[in-house]
Amino acid sequence: MATAEHTAAASPYLHLFRRYLRQQGLPVTQQREVVADVVFGSADHLSVEEIEARLKQRGERIGKATIYRTMEILVRSGLVEDHDFGDGFKRYEHLFGQQPVHEHLVCTHCRKVVEFRRREIQRIQDEVAREHGFIPSRHRLEIYGLCADCQAAGVQLKYEGLACPAMAVG
Amino acid sequence: MATAEHTAAASPYLHLFRRYLRQQGLPVTQQREVVADVVFGSADHLSVEEIEARLKQRGERIGKATIYRTMEILVRSGLVEDHDFGDGFKRYEHLFGQQPVHEHLVCTHCRKVVEFRRREIQRIQDEVAREHGFIPSRHRLEIYGLCADCQAAGVQLKYEGLACPAMAVG
DNA sequence: CGCCTTCCGGAGAATGATTATCGTTAAGGC
């Protein structure tokens, strides 16, 4: 049952990656295709660790270094975006199937990530950049909080800082 | 000549940190005070490396581990915020002297950081969180681009990705 | 068809930021 699943599961977007590789004069190798296919085939925000695990599930044994190298190319191609949600490692997501520009809502307890879109953010990016003489290239908005599931499970947000430090100094 | 310089440079906000330490039952040590004073005394977004360098300039020789431990406490206290602007390490800034809530504009070339405030961001945070059933705690908005100085210096933003990957898939 | 050059892939070492360990030493309460 596990004959050549990586071809069976081929994402319809794989050809974009192949095009990019050729365009850049880079070899289209099997490893690069499989790694890209795993990323394209998931709606999650995957860590390298998780990508490696999914590759193993498919019976593919690809070195971590190759995964990192491929992710670098994927990000450069614009097909994939990397994120640091404060976990101590990066997460990757492809940019198909949802709004090309979107922001993230991260649960501070279970680390779940929800995407959302606010068109005004793009406008704010451009306005702020212009006001400061910057040429904007991209932005990153993350909202952290406690998700509904964690609330239902009784998790409490605890604030152990000063009551209102900013206020204290006028 | 280097008798007690750390007291000479004492920031007017240091007492807030002392208050926090006492409130938490943590000892108010000389090292913690000096580290906090360095951070409170700078308007920059300092890395641990830079904090260490400034301590050395003052003639203070404090171990990196202690700096990390103190930064952790400072962040927990709410007096300091940490950031990851994609440099591969964290940067810290105190929350005095400017808007308590503010966002960052980062130059992708020279890594300069400019702060700005948009009151609507706070509103968006609360609205989005409510829509998704989250209890919001904080957010993080970073806009990346090329600053005016780098533009004047002739630096070009180069995009080496696909022309419009998102468009290519509808 | 074999040779040569190039560069990928894989394994493991190296790096760099951050965190843990452990003996020594300073804080804070009495």
Place this chain on the structure above:
DNA sequence: GCCTTAACGATAATCATTCTCCGGAAGGCG
């Protein structure tokens, strides 16, 4: 001042990520 406790500092450990090096596949060419 004494005592308990926990911080400090140096160093080792950790963890994600990058580099190194070598065998090997891909493509050009006589």
